[in-house]
Amino acid sequence: MRKVLSSKLIALFLVLLLSVSIFAGCGTDEGEETQDTGDGETTDKEETNGDLSGSVEADGSSTVYPITMAIAEEFQAENPEVQVTVGVSGTGGGMKRFTTGETHISNASRNMKDEEAAKAEENGIEFEQLTVALDGISVVVNPNNDWVDDISVKELNKIWEPDSDVKLWSDVRSEWPEEEIKLYGPGTDSGTFDYFTEAINGEGGAVRTDFTASEDDNVLVQGVAGDEYAMGYFGFAYYEENQDKLKALKIDGVEPTPENIGSGEYTPLARPIFIYVNTEHYNNESQVQAFVEYYMNNGPDIVPTTGYVALSPERYKEELDKLK
Incomplete structure (x- = not known):
């Protein structure tokens, strides 16, 4: 009888010991976890992560x-x-x-x-x-424009310079249509405006004033896409996103592509x-x-x-x- 009782006491003692161990393991605050810092210590995981x-x-x-x-x-x-x-x-x-x-x-x-x-x-x-x-500033025209694929810096200067006398496409090259060029470009608060005018006209901000200006490049995209005789310029990403609506011109024989922009070959409009x-x-x-x-x-x-x-x-x- 005494031997049976001893066995029961030992079993009860083991159950109590296991319960204490489990309770101690749950001693951290609810919702918190601990993690090993790698040097034998543990820290609060929430504090370590520091949610922003x-x-x-x-x-x-x-x-x-x-x-x-x-x-x-x-x-x-x-x-x-x-x-x-x-x-x-x-x-x-x-x-x-x-x-x-x-x-x-x-x-x-x-x-x-x-x-x-x-x-x-x-x-x-x-x-x-x-x-x-x-980036490579892209000079773009309407996709229905079938008379120009390549334009020179000198011709761009002739079109965009202050007090330009270019009104028609034929004023640039005689074989081009006798149709008015509709020009679209960034407004004066635009860094693209500053860069383009300096690269093409030799001075930042120096440009003819009779063009449609907007700080929103999407407005410029829509303007060129909606007029067969339009020309505009803006960052390469806006051309890339709208290739189905626009045609980008080569500048002195060099096409605006990621490779030509990255190498600097697309000059002077890579930046x-x-x-x-x-x-x-x-x-x-x-x-x-x-x-x-x-x-x-x-x-x-x-x-x-x-x-x-x-x-x-x-x-x-x-x-x-x-x-x-």
Whole structure:
């Protein structure tokens, strides 16, 4: 009888010991997990992950917009508590906001102007310029245009120079139609406008005034697509997206393609495009830092999907290192 009782006591003791072990294992707060740090200690997983929240605001170039927007969509899918806003007010419009501290990031299709840098300094805004892609400004015509496939820089200058006397296509080449050229181009706040006018006319902002201008490249696409005798220009991505509605011209025999843009052969209209980052926000707001780092680390994969030419992974790292 005593032997049976002892066996029962031992069994009861083992059950109690197992219950204590299970209870101790459940001692962390509900909803939290622990993870091994690799040095024999464990830490709270939620604290280690540090979920991001807050907002990131970018504005500026319509040329850079497709890249920043594509990055923003992918970033927000992974960080749903961060709200990323991307505006399209043109490079100049974006710079006005950036240099007064209204935005974290400015999309730009040209270098910051001296007066913009002075405004930033006046307002205590420190920044860094990061190259994010290569673009080739595309000169486009209506797909029904069957008289021109190739145009020279000299002819573009003749068409677009200030006080140009070109009214008809035949004013450029006598064998072209005696029909009025309808011109479409970016507005004066656009970095593409500045770059094109300097490359073609020798001075940024120097251009004839009788053309339809818009900061929205989609308006320019629609204008050229809807008029057989139209000509316009804008970033390569907008041509790529609308190839069924437009025809891109060769410039002095060189076609705008990713290969020719990347090699620099598509001259003088191949160019780098940028984002400007407010370094104070980058250094002090984790969501801004995470977004910029995501932008540069994923540039090699995402930029080509937007129609632009990506830099090498090494080049993106070099650009990001400017902030460090």
